[in-house]
Amino acid sequence: MADDIPSLRSLTLEREYDSEDYFDEDPLYILNNFYIPCLSNSVKYCRLAGFFSSSTFTAIADGLMNFVLHNGKMRLIASPHISSDDCEAILSGEKSESQVIDESLIREIFTNDNILSESSELLGWMIANDLLEIRLALMYNSENELMSSIDVDKLAIFHHKIGIFEDSEGNKVSFIGSINETLSAWTRNGESFDVFSSWIPGQNEYIEGHVKRFERYWEYGKHNRTVTISLPDAVKQKWLCNLPKSVEDLTMYQSCVNNPSFLKSSGPTAMEDREYQRNAVDKWVSQNYRGLFDMATGTGKTKTALIAVKRIVENKCGKVAIVIVCPYLHLTQMWEEEIINFGFNNYVVGHSQSPNWRESFERKVRLFKVNPDCFIFITTINTFCTDYVQKRINKISSDTLLIVDEVHRMGSEKYSKCLNDNIAYRLGLSATIDRFNDPVGTKHILQYFGERCITYTLEQALADKKLTPYKYHPIVCYFTDEEYRRIIDINKQIKQLQDFDPIKNVREIERLKVNGSRLIAKMDDKLDKLVKLMGKYKDESHMLIYCGATSIASLESEVNEETGNSEESERLIEYLANRLYDRYHLRLRTFTCADDVKSRKEIIDDFTNKHIQSILAIRCLDEGVNIPDIRYAFLLSSSEDPKEYIQRRGRVLRLSKGKSFAEIFDFLAFPMSFENNTFSAENKKTEFSIIMKELVRVNEFARLSINPEDSIELINRVAEIYGVSDIWGDLSGTGNRSNKTDNDA
Structure with missing residues (x-):
């Protein structure tokens, strides 16, 4: 299994860790960002600690299971928790030294707590399968009397706290500092330690020094005031009672496989790529x-x-x-x-x-x-x-x-x-x-x-079938007289500024274009036709409605560049949401950058699970957000910039289970003269220019759709009404008419 183990070199480790740096924000930071990743990527772990608690291994369950499944071998040297009463019992002859050691270990390792029992079960399985060997470091005073844990800690006699990880390639990571092998040390105490990586120049010599120190204490016998002994048989036998036959039967294994993060490496993982x-x-x-x-x-x-x-x-x-x-x-x-x-x-x-x-x-x-x-x-x-x-x-x-x-x-x-x-x-x-x-x-x-x-x-x-095929439905919508007057006025202002000095007036031109886009996004006919169309889809789900970044009351609104959102831009969303709910009782939610991470995830989950039928969104869905279950998209707003509508189309075409094709409904802005074939000579060119901006998008969407017929018919009808001989050349950029009609002077 070693070939499947990620390398320690793939991890992003800090040079030093201090729990005080992370405690307020994330008290488990060191555990999750150092200990578990290192253990997951290792096949050997040597640990020299002042004290040991089996509860530690409950907190690192995922990492420890990874280690076990990689046939990792752990060697642990630690001191049993000897109380002052234990020492008094030895001195009074009430208990033998070995009896006190056995009892202290059993008291520490085995508990009625179910969670701790899981870690004890796993450690016992590791011992039985030669994946874990524990040796004890006992401290004695100058009178050769066993010392209590309180005295040992107070005098800092056995103060060596070293860990050495090694992966299947021989790479090593060691750490040295104040941290013991206990749950409180890894999660609650104020601890710090330095980290050394064998592949970084100048650090391997420190690691070798740590290895030598560990091996010295691993040897049985006396080392100044410390004596190393094997794990008592009484403790070992208690650990080996009633163990399951396989690792898959371990309680902790079952807990881990139900955890989505199980077996996830902390370094770059292998990815399925195309x-x-x-x-x-x-x-x-x-x-x-x-x-x-x-x-x-x-x-x-x-x-x-x-x-x-x-x-x-x-x-x-x-x-x-x-x-x-x-x-x-x-x-x-x-x-x-x-x-x-x-x-x-x-x-x-x-x-x-x-x-x-x-x-x-x-x-x-x-x-x-x-x-x-x-x-x-x-x-x-x-x-x-x-x-x-x-x-x-x-x-x-x-x-x-x-x-x-x-x-x-x-x-x-x-x-x-x-x-x-x-x-x-x-x-x-x-x-x-x-x-x-x-x-x-x-x-x-x-x-x-x-x-x-x-x-x-x-x-x-x-x-290549990496995206979903789609049907495209252009829906012609018409300006009211007031909307038409305003859009004509905006276009005339833009032309005047461009004719006078387009560079000097670039900001004002852009402002007018934005106002024109907002006016088009909230046309009365668009909103009415959307509401009417939704009557056919009121029982469907997985629907997305793109609104404009505007309000019902005003053209002007400030859009936050960092969020892509504004208070005004949400008012049109709210208006539509209320109108659709009142008419059809649709289950829908608005999707804006004001939503926090939790709310956004809830909306997407509810959308995927059909708890809501539709999402109403503005610019925040244009770039990056992944909602593959979208089946139907209704576009009320599109700018001249191809980036916007190309990205919106791509948002709808992501692959999803059970999604054979998607449908896009594009609400176009046309002057009323197109409907009744009555246009003034004065505004003919402006009107045609407005229509052509829409048809550029129609042509782009239609050419890759599975039903281009309706779009082709619409474009040919425009060419006929406005007398354009090469409209397809103009749309593709190959024509030489510059959007002139046959009747232009």
Whole structure:
């Protein structure tokens, strides 16, 4: 079984541990981030401790079961708990020394507590199968009298607390400090110890010294005031009574296999990967760990990135710091879940809503400078760009891997300034690396991160059956007179500003475009037709409704760049939620970045289990969130930027059991003149421009759908009404008409 055991070198261990650093935030930090991972990855464990408690092994059940299933062998030297009354009984002749030792061990190890009985059962099984050997260290005073545990601890006579782990490859990790082999020492006491790894230059000599010290006390006999003896037969026999015949029959084994974390390594674990993912990582490595993963939404960008992380950690022997940058807060939580599942536990999540992260981040950077050892820092793009983070990353930049999720955002003038040229290793992820109407920003991304290591399109993913086939239904909706007046006015203002000075007026132009998008997102006809359509699907489940980032009352709203959310943007969601519930009593929930991790998980779980029928969401679902069970998507809002609607489509097409195809309902914004074929010569060009912006999306969605007929008919009808001879060329970018109609002057 040794071949299946992860190496100790795969772990991300700190150079020193002090329980006081973690106690308020996580009192089990050292147990879960050092002891259990090391034991899980080892086949030998030698432990020299002042005192021993079998309850320790209940707390590390997963790690100990891993160790046992790997046929790991443990050698333990510890002192029995001898009370002052025990010593008095020996001196008075009431009890013999051996009797006191037997009773103290039985009192300590065996209890009526069921939980402790599980650990005692497992330890007994290990003894019976030669996987555990225990020797006792007894301390004597100058009169050659057995000392009590209180006196031993007070005088610090047997104060050696050493542990040595060894894996199947011969790698060793040792620790030395104040910590005993007791539950309170690992979980409650104020303890500290130093850690040494055999593969790190200059540390192996310390480990060999620890091995020699252990072996000296392992030998039977007297060592100054300490005498080493074997485990008494009476104790051993009590341990061996009524043991099960196999490890699978152990109570602790049954407890562990019901635990989802059982057998999970604490270092990078093996991952099931696809050929295109392996090829992408191979090219990234060949480009000196630089490049871009241009992959359609739903095809595994995050997992491919984690495979890349595993590769660089292995190749650099763990001497790399990894910084993961996300556009929104909720994506930091998604990445945290992914790296935990992947097997990493030495990480810090840092952003505006994460308390006390600076201290942890500062400590990891400081330790990394002294002894490079892999850790992960997950943060938002705004926090990453702060002077505080930039200065600390700069201290370790030559040994840092920067991973930017949704890397297209990094091409903006604001964020591109934060890309540190001293960072050695770089990886950008996106389904839409090319920035919309920003060739300069796109060029900057390519120059910094390097060449594309993979371009895996949605078309390829559908052909390879890595995504779900889909039906696409364009639904034409019409402006009211007031909405039409306002959208025409907005378009005229944009044209005037562009004609006058597009560079000087870029911010005002962008503001007007956003206001136009918000107006289109909340068109009366869209909302009415959605409510009517939902009557056909009121008994269905696994439905997603994309709303616009706006309110019913106003076009203007401030959107938080870190969350992608705002109070105003939630009002349209609430309006729709109330309207759909009142009409059909649909079970639905809104999904916004205001929801905490627990609430978000509950919503997704309820959605998956059909406890709710539909989720109403805005921008926070555009990037990163994985809800594969979506069957139906209703798009009320889409901008001109292909990034948005391409990512929304990909969100719907993730594979899921029992999902043979998905359906997308796209609510289009058209002028009323299209319905009645009456348009004014003055506004004809503007109206056609509005329609063409919608048809670009229709064409993109329809060309890969399994029912393109309705979309083709709609596009041909537009061409007929507006007298366009080469509308398909205009939509594909190959035409030469620049959206002119035949009747334009």
